[in-house]
Amino acid sequence: MSARPLTDFRRLSINDATTKVQWTLEEEIRGYAELGIPGISIWRDKLAECGVAKAAALLREHRMTVTGLCRGGMFPAATAAQRQAAIEDNWRAIDDAAALEAQCLVLVVGGLPPGSRDIIGARQMVLDGLHAIVEHARQAGMPLAIEPLHPMYAADRACVNSMAQANDLCDAVGQGVGIALDVFHVWWDPMLEAEIRRAGKSRLLAFHICDWLVPMQDMLLDRGMMGDGVIDIPLIRGWVEYAGYAGFHEVEIFSAHHWWKKPAPEVLEVCKARYLSVV
Amino acid sequence: MSARPLTDFRRLSINDATTKVQWTLEEEIRGYAELGIPGISIWRDKLAECGVAKAAALLREHRMTVTGLCRGGMFPAATAAQRQAAIEDNWRAIDDAAALEAQCLVLVVGGLPPGSRDIIGARQMVLDGLHAIVEHARQAGMPLAIEPLHPMYAADRACVNSMAQANDLCDAVGQGVGIALDVFHVWWDPMLEAEIRRAGKSRLLAFHICDWLVPMQDMLLDRGMMGDGVIDIPLIRGWVEYAGYAGFHEVEIFSAHHWWKKPAPEVLEVCKARYLSVV
Numbered sequence: 309m310s311a312r313p314l315t316d317f318r319r320l321s322i323n324d325a326t327t328k329v330q331w332t333l334e335e336e337i338r339g340y341a342e343l344g345i346p347g348i349s350i351w352r353d354k355l356a357e358c359g360v361a362k363a364a365a366l367l368r369e370h371r372m373t374v375t376g377l378c379r380g381g382m383f384p385a386a387t388a389a390q391r392q393a394a395i396e397d398n399w400r401a402i403d404d405a406a407a408l409e410a411q412c413l414v415l416v417v418g419g420l421p422p423g424s425r426d427i428i429g430a431r432q433m434v435l436d437g438l439h440a441i442v443e444h445a446r447q448a449g450m451p452l453a454i455e456p457l458h459p460m461y462a463a464d465r466a467c468v469n470s471m472a473q474a475n476d477l478c479d480a481v482g483q484g485v486g487i488a489l490d491v492f493h494v495w496w497d498p499m500l501e502a503e504i505r506r507a508g509k510s511r512l513l514a515f516h517i518c519d520w521l522v523p524m525q526d527m528l529l530d531r532g533m534m535g536d537g538v539i540d541i542p543l544i545r546g547w548v549e550y551a552g553y554a555g556f557h558e559v560e561i562f563s564a565h566h567w568w569k570k571p572a573p574e575v576l577e578v579c580k581a582r583y584l585s586v587v
Numbered sequence: 588m589s590a591r592p593l594t595d596f597r598r599l600s601i602n603d604a605t606t607k608v609q610w611t612l613e614e615e616i617r618g619y620a621e622l623g624i625p626g627i628s629i630w631r632d633k634l635a636e637c638g639v640a641k642a643a644a645l646l647r648e649h650r651m652t653v654t655g656l657c658r659g660g661m662f663p664a665a666t667a668a669q670r671q672a673a674i675e676d677n678w679r680a681i682d683d684a685a686a687l688e689a690q691c692l693v694l695v696v697g698g699l700p701p702g703s704r705d706i707i708g709a710r711q712m713v714l715d716g717l718h719a720i721v722e723h724a725r726q727a728g729m730p731l732a733i734e735p736l737h738p739m740y741a742a743d744r745a746c747v748n749s750m751a752q753a754n755d756l757c758d759a760v761g762q763g764v765g766i767a768l769d770v771f772h773v774w775w776d777p778m779l780e781a782e783i784r785r786a787g788k789s790r791l792l793a794f795h796i797c798d799w800l801v802p803m804q805d806m807l808l809d810r811g812m813m814g815d816g817v818i819d820i821p822l823i824r825g826w827v828e829y830a831g832y833a834g835f836h837e838v839e840i841f842s843a844h845h846w847w848k849k850p851a852p853e854v855l856e857v858c859k860a861r862y863l864s865v866v
Contacts (some may be wrong), residue, residue: 470777522742538699
């Protein structure tokens, strides 16, 4: 059931967090293009530094596909005013994603509000937030990609922690909402294959890859290069492709201890080599 | 739906890992008893240091209930010989648990064999291992308590990561196997209430408590005192009790950075105070 080996870079995208320490967004767009990488996913802090109009022009110049803008979401908050501010920030993120012609806006939905122990309530706030932004997204033609995060981030980053939950939210909110699947977050889930099939082609909006290192130095910033950890990436890619996904494979590696310390071109060459050998 | 507040210590147990750095097993048995704590859960390394016969005598002398022996399991391995050695080690653990009249043998089932990326295969090895030890456990009258561990331990400690999986294994193996539920491992699970109900009184063999700290310094050794983190313990205790559980509440705190550095009596007094105020 494993996917067939990849033989070219036509569907390779790099999430720009992978080189965030080494390069500006302009350097990333030029550098990725120079190395024959046709896709990029962009974080909003880097986009803000560059400016949306300049970034859009650079992307067109280099014929780069934006496989996602990271990130909207972060819906749960202690007060109604804060929740409304989050919704308005999501509207702006949708507009920015549309300006870049991104394939989706990735949503990291948020964890518990400060001081809260009510994860069920936080999940309700996520559903409410999605309802509050989906019409804006539909009008902008910008798909919203809910990214289930690993359960170790349930408290502080995202209270949506499985493909099943993401599918349930898609069922509830309807057209315009799909899923960004990152192997790092979901590789352990016994229901993964079934829930990928349940999501199907229409909901699978992005496929993120990296690896799970053993041991892991840091819960947030020690993600591994593909092949250096324990995730059977070809198996999961096979499940995703069997479900109809034919989009990009987006490398996203947060690595304060290793890859962020190396020159960006070296990191990208390793990404390309591993993409052909182990993804 | 939250459970009613606890008003006495009749169902309080301390897992001896909570004071493993400060005390020997003999000191733990005497010390817990002196503080009016009627239950203890024991790790096998501490039991080996003390000796089974001496430990059993001390437990009788102090009328302590052993709410669990930690731990059997660790079934997946690279070779058949290694898997057989694990099975035989589990047989010895069952005998030791019986000698202590423990309420259950806790099973941490094991993660991926070294070099493996095959979590589906590892899960099959766990099922095979359970089948290989359950008859010995039945004859010894020793319930086996599968402990689902947090998904962040799927690679290196336990590839059973949800109550649903533990329930599935109980369905497959049958009489003699149940579940040890630790709030730290399962608090995030959207299916938790439903799977606790599915487990029911007959399968719920142990209820472990501590807290999930935000931020967490260390994926293994930074568990929090009840009340210092984000877990709604009374809510989960309410679900467990509604399902029929009437056993002990076992405090298990691995805390290299904080509680292991404090005198054991101080740690235990805090456990008792928090037990009445936030559990």
